[in-house]
Amino acid sequence: MTAVIFLVLLLLVGLSLWIAIRQHQENVLQARVIAAANCGILVTDATLPHHPIIYANPAVLSLTGYAEYDVVGQTTAMLNGPGTDRGAIEKLALALQDGRACRVSLRHYRKNGTSFWNEVTLSPIEDQTGRVRSVIWIMSDVSHLRQVEAERHRKMPSSTILCDFVREGMLVTTASEIMYVNQAGFTILGATSAEEIIGSQYLDFVHYEQQEAVRLWIAQTVGSRQSNGWLETKLVRCDGQEVVVVLSVAPTMWDGKGSVLVCFSDRSVQQPIEIEFPNRRHQFVQTHSSADHDSWGWAIGNGAEIWSEEHYRVLGYEPGSVPPTYETFKKALHPEDRERVLTLVEETFTSDRPYDLECRIIQPGGDIRFVRCRGVLIRGSSDQPIRMSGKIEDITDYKLLAAMAEERDLQLKTVLESTSDGMLMVRQDGTISLINSRIERMFGYVREELLGRPVECLLSARDHEEQREGRDACFSSVGSGPLEITREVHGRRKDGVEFPVGVRLSPVYQSKGRTIIMTISDLAAGQQTTQASEEIRTRCDLAILAGQVGIFEYDHRTNTHIWSPILREIYGVREDESPSLDRYLELVHPGDRERLRAGMVQVLDHEKEKLYTAEHRLIRPNGSVRHIRLRALTQCEGAGTKRRPMHTIGMVVDITDQVNASMVVQVVEEMETMRSLIGGIAHELNNSLTAVLGFSELALDLIPAETKAHRHINQVIAAGRKAREVAQKIRRGLDHASSYPVTRAAGINSDQERSTVSIEVSDAVGPRS
Amino acid sequence: MPSVLVVDDQDQVRQLIRETLEQAGYEVEEARDGKEGLERYRTKAADLVIMDILMPDQDGLEGILVLRREFPDSRVIAMTGGSEAIGFGNVLDIAKMLGVRRTLQKPFDLKVLLDTVASEMID
Numbered sequence: 102m103t104a105v106i107f108l109v110l111l112l113l114v115g116l117s118l119w120i121a122i123r124q125h126q127e128n129v130l131q132a133r134v135i136a137a138a139n140c141g142i143l144v145t146d147a148t149l150p151h152h153p154i155i156y157a158n159p160a161v162l163s164l165t166g167y168a169e170y171d172v173v174g175q176t177t178a179m180l181n182g183p184g185t186d187r188g189a190i191e192k193l194a195l196a197l198q199d200g201r202a203c204r205v206s207l208r209h210y211r212k213n214g215t216s217f218w219n220e221v222t223l224s225p226i227e228d229q230t231g232r233v234r235s236v237i238w239i240m241s242d243v244s245h246l247r248q249v250e251a252e253r254h255r256k257m258p259s260s261t262i263l264c265d266f267v268r269e270g271m272l273v274t275t276a277s278e279i280m281y282v283n284q285a286g287f288t289i290l291g292a293t294s295a296e297e298i299i300g301s302q303y304l305d306f307v308h309y310e311q312q313e314a315v316r317l318w319i320a321q322t323v324g325s326r327q328s329n330g331w332l333e334t335k336l337v338r339c340d341g342q343e344v345v346v347v348l349s350v351a352p353t354m355w356d357g358k359g360s361v362l363v364c365f366s367d368r369s370v371q372q373p374i375e376i377e378f379p380n381r382r383h384q385f386v387q388t389h390s391s392a393d394h395d396s397w398g399w400a401i402g403n404g405a406e407i408w409s410e411e412h413y414r415v416l417g418y419e420p421g422s423v424p425p426t427y428e429t430f431k432k433a434l435h436p437e438d439r440e441r442v443l444t445l446v447e448e449t450f451t452s453d454r455p456y457d458l459e460c461r462i463i464q465p466g467g468d469i470r471f472v473r474c475r476g477v478l479i480r481g482s483s484d485q486p487i488r489m490s491g492k493i494e495d496i497t498d499y500k501l502l503a504a505m506a507e508e509r510d511l512q513l514k515t516v517l518e519s520t521s522d523g524m525l526m527v528r529q530d531g532t533i534s535l536i537n538s539r540i541e542r543m544f545g546y547v548r549e550e551l552l553g554r555p556v557e558c559l560l561s562a563r564d565h566e567e568q569r570e571g572r573d574a575c576f577s578s579v580g581s582g583p584l585e586i587t588r589e590v591h592g593r594r595k596d597g598v599e600f601p602v603g604v605r606l607s608p609v610y611q612s613k614g615r616t617i618i619m620t621i622s623d624l625a626a627g628q629q630t631t632q633a634s635e636e637i638r639t640r641c642d643l644a645i646l647a648g649q650v651g652i653f654e655y656d657h658r659t660n661t662h663i664w665s666p667i668l669r670e671i672y673g674v675r676e677d678e679s680p681s682l683d684r685y686l687e688l689v690h691p692g693d694r695e696r697l698r699a700g701m702v703q704v705l706d707h708e709k710e711k712l713y714t715a716e717h718r719l720i721r722p723n724g725s726v727r728h729i730r731l732r733a734l735t736q737c738e739g740a741g742t743k744r745r746p747m748h749t750i751g752m753v754v755d756i757t758d759q760v761n762a763s764m765v766v767q768v769v770e771e772m773e774t775m776r777s778l779i780g781g782i783a784h785e786l787n788n789s790l791t792a793v794l795g796f797s798e799l800a801l802d803l804i805p806a807e808t809k810a811h812r813h814i815n816q817v818i819a820a821g822r823k824a825r826e827v828a829q830k831i832r833r834g835l836d837h838a839s840s841y842p843v844t845r846a847a848g849i850n851s852d853q854e855r856s857t858v859s860i861e862v863s864d865a866v867g868p869r870s
Numbered sequence: 871m872p873s874v875l876v877v878d879d880q881d882q883v884r885q886l887i888r889e890t891l892e893q894a895g896y897e898v899e900e901a902r903d904g905k906e907g908l909e910r911y912r913t914k915a916a917d918l919v920i921m922d923i924l925m926p927d928q929d930g931l932e933g934i935l936v937l938r939r940e941f942p943d944s945r946v947i948a949m950t951g952g953s954e955a956i957g958f959g960n961v962l963d964i965a966k967m968l969g970v971r972r973t974l975q976k977p978f979d980l981k982v983l984l985d986t987v988a989s990e991m992i993d
Contacts, residue, residue: 787951787975791976
């Protein structure tokens with residue numbers, strides 16, 4: 102019995118020993134596996150406050166740069182730093198508190214201060230009673246994955262980068278992980294970067310009470326590929342705060358995977374209001390007054406379109422009164438702008454560039470408004486259009502103000518540039534704020550060289566003090582009534598040349614403060630201009646005298662005539678004789694008078710100014726006949742039936758000699774023609790006579806003398822010779838005529854009365870003076 | 871036998887000069903205008919050319935000009951029935967400037983024709 106008991110005890114001891122040895126071997130193996138693992142493994146004691154580290158494998162030490170003695174006894178908070186996400190820390194803390202598993206990525210810091218992205222997975226270890234005794238922290242350096250992700254983000258299509266300019270949150274997710282989130286998206290979710298969101302499950306951000314409902318709603322929407330409108334739900338931000346959002350979803354492709362685009366807006370900013378239409382459920386978003394928010398959105402996948410109240414109002418509709426469609430927008434466009442606008446909007450689909458344009462719309466009431474339209478197209482990673490959104494702003498008031506400002510600027514510029522004087526504006530500190538182009542030409546500067554410089558740079562140094570005093574006096578007078586200071590000083594050009602100028606200072610008030618308008622006249626140029634004008638007048642008088650040009654003027658309103666002395670000389674009337682239209686018509690040759698009168702009426706009937714030209718005969722009081730050429734121009738006022746002649750000015754030239762000369766030329770030409778004709782006849786006659794006489798002589802030699810035929814041939818020769826003499830007389834006569842004085846041949850005298858009247862009315866062009 | 875080339879657009883005048891000169895012992899060739907006359911002269915040079923001035927195609931003055939330029943030693947008598955009054959100035963004077971020494975004014979006596987030709991042949 103004792104032996105049996107001993108044997109049993111021995112077996113028990115052996116079994117215990119075997120178990121102990123086996124346990125030890127397993128522990129050693131486990132320790133070796135942990136120690137050999139590539140990932141970092143930390144073990145913390147969950148039974149003590151703050152979970153101190155009780156174990157760290159070599160991979161952790163290698164990853165963090167700490168020694169074992171640095172780590173053991175410390176908490177994992179030693180790895181945190183300034184860039185560590187508070188949200189991730191809290192997530193870990195909550196998991197530790199609850200004793201549940203958790204995985205987060207967060208930025209940790211090594212002993213040397215450098216950071217790395219650490220993917221931390223918590224695995225609580227429970228004892229047999231279910232109490233958590235320790236927690237295993239598995240750590241992986243995922244910095245390279247983040248870099249790849251960041252790189253991929255950088256290389257994303259421009260359209261996804263554009264998503265960062267959209268106020269609406271957007272993320273692309275599969276069932277298991279979020280693959281993309283835009284800037285507005287991670288901001289709404291309480292993260293500081295997209296990296297904090299990417300890789301997570303989207304349902305993690307949905308309040309746990311609504312996760313199932315959201316999951317089902319998304320599944321139905323994506324599955325049916327039809328719009329289910331918008332869903333209001335509650336999200337949990339990274340910092341644990343809750344936020345109410347409105348969601349819309351559309352199926353898309355991302356990196357070749359079937360994905361879902363989720364758009365969400367912070368409900369605290371936008372309040373969705375549902376409007377029921379007969380066949381379709383539409384919604385629009387009531388946007389608060391911030392001008393930065395989109396006023397319309399279009400989910401291309403399901404066709405859902407939303408307009409803000411402001412969008413409706415800009416287009417002239419009551420919110421919700423019409424379907425928020427592209428067709429409604431197109432209809433509102435001004436017909437003259439429609440094609441341009443639609444072309445630019447539709448080009449966005451090919452260019453991927455956001456559009457930003459100004460156009461006109463016609464509201465239902467007929468009002469025309471100027472609007473600024475902006476929009477952006479969002480594409481998925483497979484480059485398919487997913488969504489468009491944008492904003493429309495009424496800029497009519499701005500346009501009107503801009504037009505008024507432009508008109509005022511134009512008026513000011515016109516005034517400044519229309520004056521022959523140089524004009525500039527001087528600030529109270531004496532610097533130039535505005536100049537006209539005359540100043541540039543007068544002083545040899547370009548505008549940019551003068552703006553902001555002291556006005557004294559345009560004056561001789563000897564006048565600087567006086568200029569400052571005048572300016573100060575002018576400024577001190579502002580507001581105390583009009584004051585103008587006019588002085589003659591010395592201007593100084595850019596090239597240093599000085600010249601006399603007249604300066605006038607006029608103080609004015611502007612919205613920006615006091616200022617002075619300074620007018621500068623080039624006195625040297627003025628003197629030169631006066632002298633030049635005198636010279637021109639003298640030359641003009643000399644030309645009129647040399648050309649024997651008579652001048653007449655007629656003021657139709659006062660019926661006043663002025664005839665110059667040369668004109669009186671041409672007409673042959675005395676200096677004391679009163680000029681009048683009737684007197685002039687009395688002098689006109691009776692044969693030309695009616696045609697002249699008809700021409701005058703024709704001129705006054707024209708709408709435009711016409712140059713009246715007439716050539717006619719005139720009988721001087723002494724009876725001599727003169728040919729004159731008259732040109733006149735009449736200025737009128739009014740139009741149509743109210744058109745009235747005001748002033749006629751004209752010139753008269755005696756062209757009698759010219760007319761006579763042309764008559765002589767005509768006679769000479771007629772004589773030349775006659776001479777050529779006679780000469781030709783003589784030529785033919787001579788040729789014929791040569792044959793007649795020559796052959797007669799030859800025949801005479803063949804005919805015996807004293808015969809009747811011989812006598813007859815002699816008669817032929819005698820007649821031929823007589824004809825030859827006649828031909829020679831004609832030739833001599835023509836030779837003589839060619840040297841005969843033509844004026845005598847024409848028999849012209851200066852008083853002949855051949856009519857040469859011609860009247861012409863043409864457009865008044867060219868200089869009138 | 872001395873040869874004479876008669877250039878005139880009038881058939882009767884050419885025939886008259888041919889018969890007169892052939893009776894006097896000259897060998898006579900004919901041409902209707904200056905251009906034809908020049909071609910004949912190039913083919914067979916005559917001792918003397920009687921050239922009418924006023925002809926329709928190439929007139930005598932142009933014919934004389936080309937002939938004298940090409941054959942400076944050629945002898946030419948210019949002949950015309952016109953006068954300076956027909957617009958060409960004194961055409962016979964112009965012909966003399968081109969190297970013509972003797973001229974004939976139509977209508978002429980046959981004796982005048984023979985004397986002029988004989989004088990030109992001797993010089």
